[in-house]
Amino acid sequence: MQKKRLSYYVFFSIVLIGTITLSITSFLWIGNIYQTYQREAQRIQENYTNEVKDELKNRVDTIVSLINYRKATTEARLQKNIQSRVLELNGLMTYLYESNRDKLPDSDIKKLITEAVRGMRFNDGRGYYFIDTLQGDVILYPVAPSTEGSNLFYLQDERGNYSLQQEIQLVNKHGKGFIEGYWTLPGEDTQKDHKKITYVHKFAPYDWYFGTGEYLDITTREVQEEIKSYINQLSYGDDGKQYVFIHDFEGNELANGRFPELIGQNHYEMTMSPKVQYIDRQIEIASTAPHHGFLTHLWPNFSNGNTSNKLTYIAAIPSWGWAIGSGANMEDLNNAISRHQNELYNQLISGIQKALLLAAGIFILSVIAARYVSKKMNASIKLFTRNLETSSAQLSLIDEGKVIYQEFEELAKASNNTTQRINTLLHKDELTGLFNRRYINVLFDSLLQQAKKDDSNFSLIMLDIDHFKRINDTYGHPFGDQVLMNIAQCIATEVSTKGYVGRFGGEEMMVLLPNYNAEQAFEIAMQIKTCVEQIRLPGQDFSVSISGGISSGTNATTFELIQQADSKLYCAKNNGRNRIER
Numbered sequence: 001m002q003k004k005r006l007s008y009y010v011f012f013s014i015v016l017i018g019t020i021t022l023s024i025t026s027f028l029w030i031g032n033i034y035q036t037y038q039r040e041a042q043r044i045q046e047n048y049t050n051e052v053k054d055e056l057k058n059r060v061d062t063i064v065s066l067i068n069y070r071k072a073t074t075e076a077r078l079q080k081n082i083q084s085r086v087l088e089l090n091g092l093m094t095y096l097y098e099s100n101r102d103k104l105p106d107s108d109i110k111k112l113i114t115e116a117v118r119g120m121r122f123n124d125g126r127g128y129y130f131i132d133t134l135q136g137d138v139i140l141y142p143v144a145p146s147t148e149g150s151n152l153f154y155l156q157d158e159r160g161n162y163s164l165q166q167e168i169q170l171v172n173k174h175g176k177g178f179i180e181g182y183w184t185l186p187g188e189d190t191q192k193d194h195k196k197i198t199y200v201h202k203f204a205p206y207d208w209y210f211g212t213g214e215y216l217d218i219t220t221r222e223v224q225e226e227i228k229s230y231i232n233q234l235s236y237g238d239d240g241k242q243y244v245f246i247h248d249f250e251g252n253e254l255a256n257g258r259f260p261e262l263i264g265q266n267h268y269e270m271t272m273s274p275k276v277q278y279i280d281r282q283i284e285i286a287s288t289a290p291h292h293g294f295l296t297h298l299w300p301n302f303s304n305g306n307t308s309n310k311l312t313y314i315a316a317i318p319s320w321g322w323a324i325g326s327g328a329n330m331e332d333l334n335n336a337i338s339r340h341q342n343e344l345y346n347q348l349i350s351g352i353q354k355a356l357l358l359a360a361g362i363f364i365l366s367v368i369a370a371r372y373v374s375k376k377m378n379a380s381i382k383l384f385t386r387n388l389e390t391s392s393a394q395l396s397l398i399d400e401g402k403v404i405y406q407e408f409e410e411l412a413k414a415s416n417n418t419t420q421r422i423n424t425l426l427h428k429d430e431l432t433g434l435f436n437r438r439y440i441n442v443l444f445d446s447l448l449q450q451a452k453k454d455d456s457n458f459s460l461i462m463l464d465i466d467h468f469k470r471i472n473d474t475y476g477h478p479f480g481d482q483v484l485m486n487i488a489q490c491i492a493t494e495v496s497t498k499g500y501v502g503r504f505g506g507e508e509m510m511v512l513l514p515n516y517n518a519e520q521a522f523e524i525a526m527q528i529k530t531c532v533e534q535i536r537l538p539g540q541d542f543s544v545s546i547s548g549g550i551s552s553g554t555n556a557t558t559f560e561l562i563q564q565a566d567s568k569l570y571c572a573k574n575n576g577r578n579r580i581e582r
């Protein structure tokens with residue numbers, strides 16, 4: 001099975017890890033966004049419902065507060081009203097008395113006053129004044145003149161209070177004041193007594209007192225009517241379709257800000273579909289402490305004949321037997337909540353889209369990064385592969401600057417060290433350190449080719465140690481090796497960067513001088529010869545010498561150049577050695 005490339009694994013590892021990390025992160029992120037959405041949606045529902053509840057409650061509570069205020073002030077208002085009337089009457093009658101007391105006898109003045117007061121009516125004719133004596137005799141009682149002249153000292157109200165006695169006692173003590181009594185209302189159920197407040201004031205000239213009274217319930221009813229007509233005019237909400245209603249604890253509609261046709265109807269008797277079943281609950285809330293609360297119920301929509309779900313707040317005025325309420329259409333409420341939630345949902349979707357877009361972007365970037373890393377890796381590995389593939393033909397070094405990653409650089413360094421060592425072993429002569437014959441021949445071929453191509457100079461020096469056999473024979477082979485090394489050192493130093501030096505045979509050396517003509521080569525050869533002559537070996541007083549032959553030019557082959565140089569070398573040997581021939 002063909003094995004996968006390392007870069008393939010690197011690429012897929014990065015992409016896989018990136019994808020998994022991204023998936024988990026995106027999953028958690030989106031999960032978080034979704035949870036926030038759910039919490040927020042829940043919060044909106046609660047907030048909005050609470051807002052609507054608050055609005056309904058405030059609306060009803062405001063009216064309840066108004067009623068309570070009006071209730072609290074009704075009795076005071078009534079008292080003030082009757083008091084001011086009686087004081088005014090007393091003032092008037094005192095004036096009448098003062099103006100006539102010198103002109104008329106008391107009996108005439110009394111008559112004058114009685115008749116003047118008889119005609120005085122107020123509160124739509126309902127209100128009247130009475131005059132009694134401090135003994136309980138009735139002087140004036142315009143609503144029942146038949147009682148005039150009689151003594152009602154022992155008159156009791158519906159609850160057994162001696163009303164006149166209380167009045168007389170008060171007048172005698174303070175000259176004026178309020179008295180409470182309980183009486184049936186004219187023309188009403190006699191079983192029911194009603195609170196009546198009376199104000200009495202002594203009429204100083206006689207043993208009389210004036211008085212007038214008013215039923216608290218009547219004033220209360222007036223206040224109730226005012227409140228009902230106030231409520232009938234009220235409308236709420238953006239579309240003005242919300243309203244406040246009042247019904248009593250028997251289910252009778254007393255006021256309605258939107259559907260006046262319901263006023264006077266009883267909810268139990270109203271023909272509506274579905275049957276109104278919530279009234280019991282509504283009355284229960286109103287009639288039991290704390291006398292207020294919310295309820296949800298079905299309610300007929302009188303505008304379109306359908307039924308709708310409503311949220312209603314009910315608060316009661318228990319002493320009046322009133323339930324005051326206001327409701328909101330649940331569909332409107334739910335629609336508003338849905339609208340808010342939809343906005344939020346759209347925000348959620350756009351948040352998720354952005355998250356996915358970002359994730360896709362990061363994914364693409366990770367793929368690009370993975371590809372980049374694997375490509376770079378591949379490129380470095382290819383450098384090694386190519387280097388190894390060509391190493392059978394040529395041992396070249398890997399360009400360390402071209403590989404990326406520290407590991408590859410270390411690998412390239414190690415490989416280059418090995419290559420250099422192998423190169424040394426392959427190209428150099430072990431003893432002298434000069435290029436060996438095989439490699440100097442390779443160099444010779446390529447340098448000559450290059451010189452031919454460049455049409456430049458080229459020279460070859462063939463050098464041979466003189467009488468080396470004798471040295472070997474006399475001093476031994478190791479000593480000969482030492483001499484050989486010294487001479488090689490001399491040649492390498494003199495040639496230096498000018499050319500290349502190789503050991504061609506046992507004690508024969510070859511010097512390649514690209515860009516040098518024969519004359520220049522001769523000079524170099526002479527310098528070498530001089531250097532060799534100066535070699536002194538420790539403990540020995542003899543000198544060594546070297547002979548050389550030079551060939552130049554680029555028209556000949558390597559073989560021909562070697563032959564020519566060799567032949568000059570032969571000449572040098574024949575001509576006495578320690579010579580250079582060209």
Ligand SMILES: Nc1nc2c(ncn2[C@@H]2O[C@H](COP(=O)(O)OP(=O)(O)OP(=O)(O)O)[C@@H](O)[C@H]2O)c(=O)[nH]1
Nearest residue numbers: 464465466467468469470472477478480481506507
């Ligand atoms: N010590 C040592 N001797 C070597 C080495 N290679 C070749 N020789 C010796 O070099 C000598 C070459 O001798 P010849 O060819 O007769 O030449 P020569 O004695 O130098 O005389 P001419 O060249 O005529 O001056 C031989 O004795 C070889 O054994 C080597 O690596 N080390």
